[in-house]
Amino acid sequence: MYDLRIKELSFSYKNDSRLILKDINMDVKEGEFVCLLGQSGCGKSTFLRLLAGLETSTTGTILLGDQPISGASLSRGVVFQDYGLFPWMTAGENIMLALKQKFPNQDKKKLKGLALDTLKSVGLDKSVYRKLPKELSGGMKQRCAIAQAFIIDPPILLMDEPFGALDAVTRARLQDLLLKLWAQDNQKKTVFFVTHDVDEALLLANRIIVFGQSPSNIIYECSILPGSRPTREAQFQDPQILQLRNNLIFQINKDVVSHISNQYV
Numbered sequence: 001m002y003d004l005r006i007k008e009l010s011f012s013y014k015n016d017s018r019l020i021l022k023d024i025n026m027d028v029k030e031g032e033f034v035c036l037l038g039q040s041g042c043g044k045s046t047f048l049r050l051l052a053g054l055e056t057s058t059t060g061t062i063l064l065g066d067q068p069i070s071g072a073s074l075s076r077g078v079v080f081q082d083y084g085l086f087p088w089m090t091a092g093e094n095i096m097l098a099l100k101q102k103f104p105n106q107d108k109k110k111l112k113g114l115a116l117d118t119l120k121s122v123g124l125d126k127s128v129y130r131k132l133p134k135e136l137s138g139g140m141k142q143r144c145a146i147a148q149a150f151i152i153d154p155p156i157l158l159m160d161e162p163f164g165a166l167d168a169v170t171r172a173r174l175q176d177l178l179l180k181l182w183a184q185d186n187q188k189k190t191v192f193f194v195t196h197d198v199d200e201a202l203l204l205a206n207r208i209i210v211f212g213q214s215p216s217n218i219i220y221e222c223s224i225l226p227g228s229r230p231t232r233e234a235q236f237q238d239p240q241i242l243q244l245r246n247n248l249i250f251q252i253n254k255d256v257v258s259h260i261s262n263q264y265v
């Protein structure tokens with residue numbers, strides 16, 4: 001089971017006594033698509049790093065099933081805004097690296113076939129296999145990073161503003177691709193997706209969580225039932241979604257205002 005239980009999680013970086021996250025409690029069921037919103041610097045990436053096992057909680061626990069998370073694991077794939085591809089390796093070599101980790105005893109030819117199939121599944125031509133990341137556009141690099149994450153097939157996918165640097169059209173395409181890949185899986189992955197964009201969160205999430213700041217805690221949370229998820233076309237016409245959008249913007253704005261006024265007292 002890949003249910004996640006986060007209990008009384010607090011965190012400070014070792015070189016800094018400031019508390020970044022304070023008393024976070026969250027239960028996430030296997031297969032949920034959770035979007036995390038919050039002001040810059042409130043600790044969203046830090047939270048993902050804790051889920052990835054790249055940092056250890058100062059107090060509190062993160063349980064995956066009934067096991068505490070300790071260290072990185074193939075059960076948790078990570079996609080960052082900067083694509084996470086090694087620049088000195090071709091796109092294909094980057095994907096092969098992930099594949100070799102997942103299938104250490106598998107024949108290289110078979111793995112290459114799998115890598116090419118995966119490139120195709122994210123809409124990339126096989127010629128991309130031999131290209132270096134610097135020869136690819138931002139959208140192509142992000143497709144490779146998504147391919148890399150999905151090929152390992154982790155039950156939990158952690159995505160930190162993966163589409164933040166892309167233009168609107170490429171971003172929309174990749175949002176659709178991500179939803180398609182997520183939905184095609186019988187055993188849906190649990191996704192944690194950090195974004196600054198309320199509309200992106202509304203389009204992708206089953207559940208949206210807003211982090212406040214200094215130290216960060218959950219200040220607002222809402223669910224979007226599977227049948228109520230907006231389509232891209234109807235997103236700005238559905239009264240329920242517009243109401244939710246308003247609430248989210250209101251909560252984020254309230255947090256900004258309280259933070260600004262605290263700075264000047």
Ligand SMILES: Nc1ncnc2c1ncn2[C@@H]1O[C@H](COP(=O)(O)OP(=O)(O)OP(=O)(O)O)[C@@H](O)[C@H]1O
Pocket residue numbers: 013015016020038039040041042043044045046047
């Ligand atoms: N390695 C580190 N050591 C010390 N402090 C850090 C470290 N990494 C991040 N921080 C601090 O932790 C706080 C939260 O940073 P984090 O990157 O998690 O926020 P964020 O919400 O993801 O921000 P953004 O939306 O701008 O990416 C910030 O004050 C940041 O300066």
